[in-house]
Amino acid sequence: MGKIALIFSGQGAQYSGMGKELCEYSEAAKKVFDIADSVREGTSKQCFEGTAEELSVTVNTQPCVFAADLAAARAVEEKGIKVDCVAGFSLGEIAALAFSGILSDEEAFRLVCKRGELMDKAAKANPGAMLAVMKLPADKIEEVCAGFDSTYPVNYNSPAQTVVATKEENADALIEAFSELKGRAKRLAVSGAFHSPFMSDAAEGLAEYMKDVSFGEPSVPIYSNFTAKPYEGDYKALVKAQVENPVRWQTIVENMVADGVDTFIEVGVGKTLTGLIKRINADVKAVKVETPDDLNSIEF
Numbered sequence: 001m002g003k004i005a006l007i008f009s010g011q012g013a014q015y016s017g018m019g020k021e022l023c024e025y026s027e028a029a030k031k032v033f034d035i036a037d038s039v040r041e042g043t044s045k046q047c048f049e050g051t052a053e054e055l056s057v058t059v060n061t062q063p064c065v066f067a068a069d070l071a072a073a074r075a076v077e078e079k080g081i082k083v084d085c086v087a088g089f090s091l092g093e094i095a096a097l098a099f100s101g102i103l104s105d106e107e108a109f110r111l112v113c114k115r116g117e118l119m120d121k122a123a124k125a126n127p128g129a130m131l132a133v134m135k136l137p138a139d140k141i142e143e144v145c146a147g148f149d150s151t152y153p154v155n156y157n158s159p160a161q162t163v164v165a166t167k168e169e170n171a172d173a174l175i176e177a178f179s180e181l182k183g184r185a186k187r188l189a190v191s192g193a194f195h196s197p198f199m200s201d202a203a204e205g206l207a208e209y210m211k212d213v214s215f216g217e218p219s220v221p222i223y224s225n226f227t228a229k230p231y232e233g234d235y236k237a238l239v240k241a242q243v244e245n246p247v248r249w250q251t252i253v254e255n256m257v258a259d260g261v262d263t264f265i266e267v268g269v270g271k272t273l274t275g276l277i278k279r280i281n282a283d284v285k286a287v288k289v290e291t292p293d294d295l296n297s298i299e300f
Contacts (some may be wrong), residue, residue: 002262003084008092013270019068029071062116066281100218123192136183226294
């Protein structure tokens with residue numbers, strides 16, 4: 001058997017009740033929610049009972065999804081599963097920082113709360129839209145984007161999907177342009193144009209905040225959204241860069257496989273990453289852990 005990678009989900013699949021069953025089942029998962037509540041009162045209640053509208057607000061989404069992600073990861077660890085490397089999609093990378101030991105669980109939670117605040121503020125100051133584009137290769141999508149101002153490919157998710165960020169007034173024309181090339185594009189229900197220059201103010205604010213945060217060394221390799229390679233050099237610069245630059249998820253998975261990973265465990269909310277991985281490489285094993293049943297069904 002090859003290496004096992006733990007991968008942390010991003011925002012988008014959040015729902016009322018996320019993490020509740022695992023929190024009631026696992027002491028390690030409960031500890032994560034206890035830490036979250038000690039820093040940001042009411043986080044667990046928001047995860048377990050919050051409305052869809054409440055959970056879709058970035059300042060709530062990011063801390064709540066982080067808590068659900070890291071709680072599931074700690075439950076996997078508690079079960080005795082040895083993880084060889086980690087990566088997280090967008091905000092999932094902050095949970096991966098905690099699991100790898102670069103930050104404590106509490107420091108990582110404080111960081112994700114600040115990240116959510118800054119990104120929400122930037123989204124309101126620089127309104128934008130995001131589109132998921134299917135059935136077109138990334139190079140064609142890049143060509144279309146180059147023909148529009150303030151338009152950027154931002155999530156390279158799989159060979160079949162790339163997400164684009166743009167100004168709101170460009171969205172309908174972009175959808176039509178992709179359609180003319182036999183592609184398909186749909187708007188994403190998000191509150192900002194993330195992982196693009198629209199977020200430059202948030203990136204600068206996060207860099208300022210991190211000046212007072214101590215980063216350690218990882219106990220396992222953590223793959224960067226920005227470089228798609230294991231963290232090296234200036235870790236804080238990588239965390240800043242991923243806020244305003246594309247998430248290179250397809251390349252991360254390909255690099256992990258090249259480095260010996262053949263089993264991926266997605267922790268947290270939903271199964272988006274599990275689906276993407278199967279589209280990137282059909283030969284690897286990809287499973288999700290979101291509930292006690294998921295945890296107990298893992299077999300190697």
